[in-house]
Amino acid sequence: MSTSLRPVLSPPETELSPELLRKLHELMVKGRLLEERLMQMYRQGDGYFWIGGPGEEAFNVPLGLLIEKGRGPQYDYCHFHYRQSATLLAMGADPIDSLRMMKNTATDPYTGGRNFSGHYSIREWNVVPISSPIEVQYAMAPGTAIAQKRIAGGRGITIVTGGDAGTAEGDFASCLIWSSRPANPLPVLILVTNNKWGISTHWQGQHGEKRISDRGKAFGIESKTIDGNDPEICYRELRGAMEYVRSERRPFLMEAIVSRLYGHSSASGANRVNDEADCLQGFEHRLEERGLLTRAQIEELRARFAAELQEAHRKVRQEPMPEGRTIFDHVFSDRDLVRERP
């Protein structure tokens, strides 16, 4: 069976508008400060464990802005991993809810205090529950894409994200195979944020493939590796790849090389590393050079968000914790929520 594909259009080289660049920057700052606040909460005992994605904002923010957000197969399904708080912010999530999840309060709208920080779940936006195994989302993604492929004229796609280490698991191969079956190729945007680490183990000693994206080629999947530290490249490349998946109803594999600025999680100390590129710093230099933002404006932005997060933290501290007797709630559902009309 033929696997010949229409060529992917290169994303236009046109400059992103100043408004969009400022928006990207604002959300990246917000995402970074949110993660810093969450780490601080951990250190102050307002949470048992921190894990997140500081250093991946240049990729996560454009992704969040480009997602067609909504409920049901007409919209994008998001099978994320636990380093994407910046994507959620870009989609419109309220930062205080991330603090609630960190502190596992009863008010945590995502899990009700049941899961770790960064483990979002929002049915209203098709964000399926994020779980700690690093690979299972790749196995689930084809399922939502099968449902989307069936909709005549549908443009909703399935977006799945994982890290480089997780691609060693069989579920990543499952995703490549199931998305590219000649019997039914699927509209899945398969994303890998390659931060070069699996906890303490470096990529180089474990992976013989030169690029993770090379693995897509064997399946006839359009594949690309991009600089995940440049938000302009990420925005353009994601937009191009998404348009391809939306219109061709076929998979696309994108690997983004990103930085891990605070290690794996609180389990490894969550200390700032100095030998990795900081996407936010690099972007701010560029915006200053182009005269789009001044240092004073950047500092003002930071101060404002920092104060907002500090206030949110204070508020969350006062909120109730879940009661032990609620453990039996929601083992089974009485309602078929996913089949109810939006």
Add this chain to the structure above:
Amino acid sequence: MSNMVQAIRMALHVAEERHGVTDIFGEDVGPPLGGAFTATQGLKTAWNSPLDERGIVGASIGLGLAGCRNVAEIQFCDYAFNAIDLLKLGGMIHWSSNGDWNCPMTIMTPVGSGIRGSIYHSHSFDATATHIPGYKIAIPSTPKDAYGLLLSCVVDPNPCFFLVPKALMRVRAQPGEEIPGEPGDDKALSKLIDAPLGERSQWKPQWPDTPDLFIPFGEARTVRPGRDLTVVSYGRTLPLCARAAEELSREEIEAEVIDLRSLHPYDWERIAESVRRTGRALFVNEDTEITNFGEHLLRRTVEELFYELIAPPRLLAGAHVPGIGLADSLEMASVPQLPSITEAIRSLARIEP
């Protein structure tokens, strides 16, 4: 009168025609084969998947999250073990999202011994399935129960396991146990819904008009009433228990036999009511005996009914060995058979307090 695979096929037809099932899939589930045991022949939404159990369970969850009722088959439960964490994930979608998401999906898989399936086609799954919270679990022992339980699985908003005892797949319904609307004549039914051997690309089934019949979860069935002891079983060993009880009535031992049918939720009330009457309880299944679901029932019997017991309750289960050996003598020695069940009932009935 249908056998169990035909009953399953008819239920799946009703499920895709009337209850919104959009996908029935797994290895060799679609045409031309229609399932390793022919349970999915002729179904319009059946399709073949890659040989990838993790992919199958993952796709089933994804379809469920997208609101598509689906039945995913693991060809033999022996091959479900590499998908355990995905199965667990399916069971925690609703709970981990604090009630925001649900995930309608049915995992159908053949279980147990009885076809000389050797090490990798004889495993049981009831102990494993009951150890994964968040699932409703059905295991029929008759074609009609298979029909009604499977329909309950597909319309449930939660993940379900539908465990099919391989040994009972070709066993026909007893008179009085037919599915309403099915032809009484075996050959007539076969002509309607069994795919012809060989070339079958143009074949289309003619489905009999069978009704919506939902056998609820958590409702056991008393197969045989009795005053002397209570035998609780399900799946392959259930008909053996019924036969043993029949034979022992000649020795004036009257055993009550309960078919649990649904392992979660399960019908504790019926078990407890019976054991209170008889004072003696025997639990029979063929999964390995250590950390066995029958042990759980036995524990509740001891904890909740201790002062109403006349004799120590007992579990008869599979030997705790890694697999079931191929040779007839090995399989017979590994899992409960008619003689060992008969002897277990007889000895329990004869214990004098």
